[in-house]
Amino acid sequence: MSLTRNNVETIARLARLAVTEDEASSYASSLSKILHLVEQLNVADVSAIEPMAHPLAGMVQRLRADEVTAVDEHEKFQRNAAKVSSGLYLVPKVIE
């Protein structure tokens, strides 16, 4: 499977990445090579195989009691944000 520049622009939009036309062409070429590598997977017969999502068999998702266990540290955490006001993260206006 080879990707075109248009394909890459669609993928980039899905991935929320801005790409220039030049970058899109270059990614089309390198992503096509990767997909070509991945096509080797077509040789295996997987008709009766269950997909594996976790490397340890029989693991179950652990649940905890629904209790407050963490203290409020939002001021500390928000020090890493680019724009904050009154404890809120600021972004460009979404609704006019």
Place this chain on the structure above:
Amino acid sequence: MTELHTQTLAELSAGIKAKKFSSVELTRHFLNRIEKFDAELNAFITVTPELALTQAQAADARIAAGQASVLTGLPLAHKDIFCTDGVLTSCASKMLSNFVSPYDATVVARLKDQGVVMLGKTNMDEFAMGSSNETSYYGAVKNPWNLTKVPGGSSGGSAAAVAARIAPAATGTDTGGSIRQPAALTSLTGIKPTYGRVSRYGMIAFASSLDQGGVMCLSAEDAALLLQAMSGFDERDSTSVEMPVPDYRTTLNQPLKGLKIGLVKEFFEQGLSEENAKPVRDALAVYEQLGAQLVEVSLPNLPLSVPTYYVVAPAECSSNLSRFDGVRFGYRCDNPKDLMDLYTRSRAEGFGSEVKRRIMTGAYVLSAGYYDAYYLRAQKIRRLITEEFAAAFQKVDVLMGPTSPTTAFDIGAKVDDPVTMYLNDIYTIGANLAGLPAMSIPCGFLGGLPVGLQIIGSHFAEAKLLNVAHGYQQVTDWHKRMPERYA
């Protein structure tokens, strides 16, 4: 007295205990060496001398009070993927080049509790995506054995720092070989434990079903000491395993007579020259002399590990890295015109090209119409490979083979072709897909460059791996060799 930097952690620990030197003296010695050598190696992104000396003083006080553990006062470097409270944690990305972590990763906290002194944060491939440490926003790392060569990756800074003896040990992470391949290329002992053995809390996520923290150091005994302190259940990591951690040091010296070693046929057939195979075959002969029995095993689907990985890992990466949105933390572009522009431009400017390539690969294989053909198929083949490993461990105790198809290559040699770069991990990826513990230990040199022997164990067989590696290191001295320039 033997130079401090040529000693293992076990030796340094004995020296501190015998009051031959203090933690402050030891820490100063390594800080001086970092100052002297790191400009040419680029192994560190951040050095933390004041913090290190404060921690060393506290360790000395703890030692004087008789409350020391075996690791108290020993210096160590952390890969910059581990969150460190109050210290820049960049993951070698422009995206996090302003991120001062507000908390410690569990691995960092556990070593801190033992009184381990942090020297600084090591360089790596950006977000751990790479096999040569050339994708770092902070520049390529040099291999101490030859400064024109790569140290391997993604834990390349940790590898270079320990190989040049500017740190006695370092943490690393391994998603597809990122501890073992750099360990092999720089002549270190490196271990990636079983998935779930070491907490991933505070370890910046790349591919969550594959990522596992571990260590890079000078001997299997040192790996045992560090792993002991790092391992164990952590309720803050939902995939952490609730299982007691054995005392790894008590089983290091078990005799290897009768050990059944499986030689993975596919490893020796796939992309390995006879020249590159020779140091590995010599190591296998040493094991035979120690009483081990060699058995050939075949894992027919193992050659599919690289393509399987390059579906699964990018898929998980695209999902994990969606958290970098320019809003809550990390890089934010200037003057965004709207919210979409803020997202797309912050991410385009903040991530390097290899990271973007993997995000897009992941977005593609997960997208509507392609999910079954790529992602679901890869998950099925992952099961086939895992089952083949399980069948092999019915017959043998450990599997052995090369860690890397070649020795360290020239800086710049493979940067233009991602697929050629990906094939560096041809022997290491299988253990990640199956969640198995695996090591690389030094087993010789080729043209002056180190070669690694890979040892893979069954789930939670870290003690066996360390025992098998330690037995070899008792009768060989490859792991004691160091680059002359840094002796």
